[in-house]
Amino acid sequence: xxxxxxxxxxxxxxxxxxxxxxxxxxxxxxxxxxxxxxxxxxxxxxxxxxxxxxxxxxxxxxxxxxxxxxxxxxxxxxxxxxxxxxxxxxxxxxxxxxxxx
Amino acid sequence: xxxxxxxxxxxxxxxxxxxxxxxxxxxxxxxxxxxxxxxxxxxxxxxxxxxxxxxxxxxxxxxxxxxxxxxxxxxxxxxxxxxxxxxxxxxxxxxxxxxxxxxxxxxxxxxxxxxxxxxxxxxxxxxxxxxxxxxxxxxxxxxxxxxxxxxxxxxxxxxxxxxxxxxxxxxxxxxxxxxxxxxxxxxxxxxxxxxxxxxxxxxxxxxxxxxxxxx
Numbered sequence: 001x002x003x004x005x006x007x008x009x010x011x012x013x014x015x016x017x018x019x020x021x022x023x024x025x026x027x028x029x030x031x032x033x034x035x036x037x038x039x040x041x042x043x044x045x046x047x048x049x050x051x052x053x054x055x056x057x058x059x060x061x062x063x064x065x066x067x068x069x070x071x072x073x074x075x076x077x078x079x080x081x082x083x084x085x086x087x088x089x090x091x092x093x094x095x096x097x098x099x100x101x
Numbered sequence: 102x103x104x105x106x107x108x109x110x111x112x113x114x115x116x117x118x119x120x121x122x123x124x125x126x127x128x129x130x131x132x133x134x135x136x137x138x139x140x141x142x143x144x145x146x147x148x149x150x151x152x153x154x155x156x157x158x159x160x161x162x163x164x165x166x167x168x169x170x171x172x173x174x175x176x177x178x179x180x181x182x183x184x185x186x187x188x189x190x191x192x193x194x195x196x197x198x199x200x201x202x203x204x205x206x207x208x209x210x211x212x213x214x215x216x217x218x219x220x221x222x223x224x225x226x227x228x229x230x231x232x233x234x235x236x237x238x239x240x241x242x243x244x245x246x247x248x249x250x251x252x253x254x255x256x257x258x259x260x261x262x263x264x265x266x267x268x269x270x271x272x273x274x275x276x277x278x279x280x281x282x283x284x285x286x287x288x289x290x291x292x293x294x295x296x297x298x299x300x301x302x303x304x305x306x307x308x309x310x311x312x313x314x315x316x
Contacts, residue, residue, distance in 0.1 A: 018103050025108040030187050036305075037185025041112065074186065091105065 011097075014059045015090045019044055019052045024079065024087045027062065032078035053077060061086055114246040116189055119180045119298045123254070123291030125171035129164040130284025136160055137277030179295070183302040225271030228279040232262025235283055250290050258283050 015024055022042050027033065033041075039049050056062040061083030065076045079087065116122065136153070143150040236258035243251030261282045265275050 021103050021105065022108055025103075025105045026112045029109050029112045029190065031190050032188050034181075034186040037187045040184050041115070069181070069186070076186070 011093055012086055012090050014055060014061065015086055017052070019048065020056055021090075023049075023052060023056065024061065024083060024090075027077065027079040028084065028087050030078075032065075032076045035075040035077070038077060056083065059083075059086075110247050112187075113189075114248055115184070115187065117242070117246055117248045117251075118184075118294070119176065120291035120294030121172045121175035121180065123287040123294065124175065125168045125291075127284040127287030127289075127291055128171060129168050130280045130287060132167075132284075133160065133164055134277045134279070134281030134284055137273050137280065141272070141274040141277065179299070183299075183304050225266055225269060225275070227271050227273075228265035228275040229262040231276050231279045232258045232265075232283060236262070250294065254283075254286060254290055257286050261286075 015021055019042060023038060026038065026041055035046075035049065038044075038053075039046065042049065044052070053062060053064060057064055060080060062077050063080050065078075067074050067076060136157070140150060140153045140157075143153070236255045239251045239255035239258060242248060243255060261279055265271075265279055265282075270278060
């Protein structure tokens with residue numbers, strides 16, 4: 001298999017999915033964001049957003065904290081160190097692939 | 102294909118969407134400008150003028166605290182309920198960078214005091230000396246976050262500095278007016294941004310729990 005194709009095959013599929021890529025890209029530039037912010041920025045439905053966040057959480061890429069702001073429930077999401085490293089590696093690998101092709 | 106750079110930039114830009122940064126900074130600039138203007142209006146050598154001169158450092162520190170406080174209050178009351186809560190990363194400043202900035206500030210201060218004493222006519226340039234760094238900061242924000250109205254604010258800040266200097270309004274009075282006019286422009290820009298933001302983002306009706314539990 002050519003090196004550029006092998007590089008693409010090794011790409012992180014958890015992050016590569018467009019909705020999850022958008023989520024990790026947003027979370028990479030913020031400390032934390034709540035569910036409403038992520039929903040508005042990505043345009044995902046509540047159900048879709050929940051499912052993608054769960055997948056990212058299962059991979060250890062995001063940490064989800066349930067808290068309250070006054071009496072309003074707040075779901076805070078932040079990128080973990082592993083998530084930040086995976087996103088950085090994904091960006092570098094994908095950029096390299098695009099440069100080669 | 103997803104444009105990651107665009108998403109990252111849009112996220113950074115969302116901090117400025119509600120105009121709270123301009124409103125808070127503008128308010129504080131007007132406050133500093135007013136303070137300096139009042140100081141120049143007092144009779145030279147009066148006790149109050151001396152006290153106000155000494156207290157200026159405290160006012161500047163208070164201004165820095167006020168900007169953050171006002172932004173936090175505006176965002177908590179207006180932005181978070183409409184478009185959600187987001188905490189932005191604080192850019193870590195390396196000790197080397199901090200030391201360099203301190204040295205630069207100290208050097209400029211040491212240079213400015215004897216320069217103005219030896220050549221008082223140079224005080225006419227003070228509005229430009231104030232407005233240009235502010236214009237550069239606005240330009241940097243416009244460039245980094247892609248907020249077009251900050252280009253206008255940068256140009257306006259530079260024009261205000263030039264105009265005051267050309268009109269011969271220098272010294273502390275010129276600085277006061279520069280801060281006041283730039284601050285006023287910022288408030289106007291911020292309020293306009295806030296009105297647009299409020300029109301585009303009505304407060305959503307509460308509809309049960311949010312987050313992964315909503316499934």
